[in-house]
Amino acid sequence: MTVGLLSLVLLGLSALSFILGRQKALASVKGDIRNLHSLPSYCGAGVALFTGIPASLLMIIWLLVQPVLIESHVTDMILPEDIDTGSTRELVMSDVLRIAKGVDVLVARGADEAEITKLINNPAALKTRLADARIALAADINPHVAKAAAAYRTKVATGNNWLAVSTLGLAVAGFLFALMQVKSTFRARNVVEAFVRVLLIGASSVAVLTTLGIILSLVFESWYFFQLYPAKNFFFSLTWAPKFGGGSDLGIWPLLWGTLYVSFIALVVAVPVGLMAAIYLSEYASGRVRSVTKPVLEVLAGIPSIVYGLFALMTVGPFLRDWFAKPLGLGESLSSVMTAGVVMGIMLIPYVSSLSDDIINAVPRALRDGSYGLGATQSETVKQVVFPAALPGIVGAILMAASRAIGETMIVVLGAGAAAKLSLNPFEAMTTVTVKIVSQLTGDTEFSSPETLVAFALGLTLFVFTLGLNILALYIVRKYREQYE
Amino acid sequence: MDERAKMSARRVQVYYGTNHALKNVDVDILDKTVTAFIGPSGCGKSTFLRCLNRMNDTVASARVEGLIEMDGRNIYDSRVDPVQLRAKVGMVFQKPNPFPKSIYDNVAYGPKIHGLTRNKAELDEVVESSLRKAALWNEVKDRLAAPGTGLSGGQQQRLCIARAVATSPEVLLMDEPCSALDPIATAQVEELIDELRSQFSVVIVTHSMQQAARVSQRTAFFHLGSLVEYGETGTIFTAPNDPRTESYITGRIG
Ligand SMILES: Nc1ncnc2c1ncn2[C@@H]1O[C@H](COP(=O)(O)OP(=O)(O)OP(=O)(O)O)[C@@H](O)[C@H]1O
């Protein structure tokens, strides 16, 4: 029985047990549901849960454990002399799995078991048959490998049969157990409630655990990196010059400087404009203007950053070069920190204003009334009452924008270029951490050289950096909360 | 029109969208007098109060018709700046709404934006005297830098009163200023109202008949958006003309 079919059967069984459980609950009180502890549908759901959940859990665990067990058994069938020089046991095992899959294909195309046995004993014939079925193998098939593949197939088949038997058995056992519990006092509602709780806990732990997994993988890879490349150079060297032949300089400072410089310019553009736009929208604009502008801003906030990148490359870059950089004698570069920063700022304006607008709108009307009632003008009210009250939220919004700026890649590639440099001149091409992460990992690279692994160390640094920013945001928000509420 | 009238309203109508909330109200607010507005909930007391300092301008759906004059000038005239008007007609709201600032800055807010003081010492003095008038000084004098929002509900309301008094308005509108106060603080606020009467007019909305009788010289009774009766407080409470006034005062409508 395949896994898909098994799941369907389980689902069907659960549905059936829901109906039966419900009926039994109704029958136990002769149709008068007032005498039930829980509503009949809860009883049905309770029975269905007992039927479906343990069996599904068993199935999931089985499917995770079975391949590991079988592979460890099959590996033992391969003798050390079967492994060619230059190859590894893992590579041979992957051949075994390939052949096993190929044989499955042959069976699906109508080959019977007798024929398969014959082929297994004749590796050369097996190879041609597999090639006919478009499963190419590099070398000739070693007889032991063919045997191992056959063993693998039989073990998987037996495993799957046992899986079906035990899963369905558990489902039926759970069903019978739960059905026996169903009587007027069955606390099905509590069972369902507990299930819902576990489900929700599960969902939230998925988020937490994946984050943890991401961090761990970053930490492990960075660890490898620091074994190959001294941490001192990474954190304190001022040059970034990777050479794929080895002997590279992988100092993070030029990249970090580029990141901070671009993000700083972006925030200088986005924060004042975005905030003022938000204040206009929430305090001054009439209902009609608001109802048009707000959705437009939200659409702008959703434009993919590559589009802004094109804008930087085609329009802003040449403009800044011809009107500012050249007349000021600050260089002739088409791509510059300024270009990327300005365009990123433009990208962030709707983001900042949309967030701040929501925050400013959340300031209670009574506060504004209080200020107007004392004879304050609109701008006095905004400046002295509304804005301070909204400040914690606005700081949060700005730091979120900063996180986005730090993580932005596309605009930087197209606007600021890919040359790592430490310079104060905003009209020079520089680059950022994210761009370098991408460029170190793309192309034909080996995952064991420091030039590649540095990407993980860069990623970890960026992660720690944004984490610090978020903690700062939380701290500021808390501090102002204490003061204001 | 009474020659002592500080403000006078004639045929005032207020609409919230299509809801006709206030119908044909004529009231004279006398100078250096406490006027009480009483009436069942939702009858338009707050709405009328908000007409007197044009706070209804800030409600998009509100529309005010009729004539309201202050010192003989129409306050809805296009040449009148509502901001200046509100500096002269102060307001204490139904719910306490201290700013998210320190106690000191809350009280100093009005004097600062209107430039009423020349230096810090004068400002300190205004803050202290306003807080004293609002019977709050003794409770907060050691923590003027603490946030105003950290006070109790009753203290917050007295802070709002101090804030309104600090601007030295000519008319003070108070919308149920004592609804969150304990009897002691209420008595102090009533004392303050009586004191303020020597300097300017006070209009107070209240749900307490006793309070209206204690503090006011004039009383207006509103019912379902109309002004039913307006006159000397003594007369309203002892010999009302309108049967509805009598029923309300004796607790039969409410
Ligand atoms: N901002 C507003 N928008 C729409 N309708 C309003 C608004 N404010 C008040 N109203 C309506 O106007 C009417 C009068 O309200 P108002 O607040 O003046 O009553 P009130 O006499 O002050 O009542 P209370 O004693 O409960 O404070 C009510 O019907 C109310 O629903």
Ligand SMILES: [Mg+2]
């Ligand atoms: Mg009211």
